[in-house]
Amino acid sequence: MDGTVVRRVIPSDNSCLFNAVGYVMDHNKNKAPELRQYCLLVLSWHKLPRDGVCACAIELAILADYYGREIAAYDIQTSRCDLYGQDKKYSERVMLIYDGLHYDALAMSPVAEAPEEFDQTIFLVHRDRTVGPVEGLALNLVKDQQRKRSYTDTANFTLRCGVCQIGVIGQKEDVEHAQATGHVNFQEYK
Known part of the structure; x- marks a missing residue:
């Protein structure tokens, strides 16, 4: 397989999961309204949290x-790598990358600098339930990002409340403070 797996950046607008899925499925980074609405509909049908x-x-x-x-x-x-839909034995797979707070899309590109219109984002699942060499290339990219510490450790990051200036550690304390005070404006600090 010629080419390289690349990370296609999705805007950080609280819709990254939906827009990343929209990109890998439809080459469209603006699918959030439609996909979010569909998920909310399914969640309400099944009364899921x-x-x-x-x-x-x-x-x-x-x-x-x-x-x-x-x-x-x-x-x-x-x-x-968490795999969704594998129990259904679908014949195709797409790939996302998650940094602890944000989702981006993964794509196969002829070269790293190629325009997005050359991206391949849908891969055939083989009998062994892999997508062949692209899987190893994706994992190599993920491990490279890990070595560069291109992620947010949500259990241990430090935040300061923008309202009362109290410091909290990790997502758990962030959520507890927000629930107790109603404050939702936090900034990361070191």
């Missing part, structure tokens, strides 16, 4: 079913 990291996993499973394709989500910090 929608909170935090669990919500992203549920939404990725819903979107895998919606498109009839597996979604591989690579976590930079752990280099783990």
